[in-house]
Amino acid sequence: MITNDEGANEIVGHDAVDEPKQEVKAAVALKPKEPVKADEEETDENERSLRQRGKKKTKDLDFTVDIPEDWASDLEKVVESSYKKYRNILNKQKKLYMERLKNADEIPSRILADIAGLRSFNRDDKKSPTPEFEKWLVVNVLFDSEKQTDVLRESLEWSYAESVETVGTIALAEIAPKMNFDMLNATLLRWIFESANRSAKLIQGVTDNDVLMSLWDVVYEGQYSIPKLSEALEEAYGFSEGRANTIARTEVITAGRAGQYYSDVQSGMVIGKKWRAANQERTREAHRVADGKVVALDEPFIVDGEKLMFPGDRSMDASGKNCINCRCWYKRILEGEDME
Structure with missing residues (x-):
């Protein structure tokens, strides 16, 4: 267990500011590994099918950020x-x-x-x-x-x-x-x-x-x-x-x-956020439904029954099915703008 200052020095070379009383854990003891659930797999259906048939997986590399x-x-x-x-x-x-x-x-x-x-x-x-x-x-x-x-x-x-x-x-x-x-x-x-x-x-x-x-x-x-x-x-x-x-x-x-x-x-200066789905062929249905939802900046989005402070966020235990390869983002709402 290390303190925030030790952790900050590890990443940025300086002490942390406004350190809370609770210590930050840079690494926690791992529990015995449980079987990985299907919704946490980092493969889509085609990728799983290829592995099951024993064929080598090939894929064009993609570094784009469609936001x-x-x-x-x-x-x-x-x-x-x-x-x-x-x-x-x-x-x-x-x-x-x-x-x-x-x-x-x-x-x-x-x-x-x-x-x-x-x-x-x-x-x-x-x-x-x-x-x-x-x-x-x-x-x-x-x-x-x-x-x-x-x-x-x-x-x-x-x-x-x-x-x-x-x-x-x-x-x-x-x-x-x-x-x-x-x-x-x-x-x-x-x-x-x-x-x-x-x-x-x-x-x-x-x-x-x-x-x-x-x-x-x-x-x-x-x-x-x-x-x-x-x-x-x-x-x-x-x-x-x-x-x-x-x-x-x-x-x-x-x-x-x-x-x-x-x-x-x-x-x-930001009071709210609006979920924006990529609306592409592979966009999750739950993310299409979430498109346009507005919440206060300090409140989580509720997507498919799970809480996310922003698309892809797992800090509130959102599952892999909501986060992996997600291409959504949010639009900020500034002070003086309508929360809609």
Whole structure:
């Protein structure tokens, strides 16, 4: 546990201001990992289908920020640099796990026999991984998920700080050119630390789940061999460039929106916000419904029954289905303007 001042120095090199009494946790103890829920997967239906068919996921990289604000083009540069960081992290994880597979204990024959029994009982209904297989995988490959989560968290903190400062500086200058955006604000730093920790656990959880299911597909089909398992990891969506791109766009754009929100708070001139949906082919139905909703600046939007201070915000426990790859934004409402 570190204080806000220690956390601020880690990110921006200075003490925090207005430090609250409660300490900021830059990293919290991780609970045993639970299975990743379907609405938290970082893949769309087509991507899941490709992985299930055992085909390599390919995807054109996209660094665009489809938000009609002056800061969008600056944020695209952060998306691209962040993508390179996450791509490298995923590549290193893949190589590490493949090396561990080479040195792994053989899957006990009794586990393989149990799997063969499941397969012969009903080939058309693929069963979920058995607890014994999951245990073998954790012991031999996924035994340091907490360490991998910490690596992600550190990169996320960098991405968040870069994104928040980039957008916050530009957004504040638009309405209060004589004010300087305060990156040392304690509430803002808390958002960065807590959001990075939350997203790191989610991202690593999805990776672990994808490794589990990719290897399970091979073993369940009776094709168990180390080369076959390694090939499955090589093809897994969890380590693909497409996923690194999705992580970068989701996390950087969300942090950029946070920069806008906290700049609006610091200005003292913004009284409300209006949700604006991208209204593209893949826009979520709940986000189309939310389009045009107006709330006070310090109140959350309610979207699909979940609370978000701004699009993409998870600080109030919004789920992945409301946030991942979201292209929405909000329009600020200034003092003297109608709340409509």
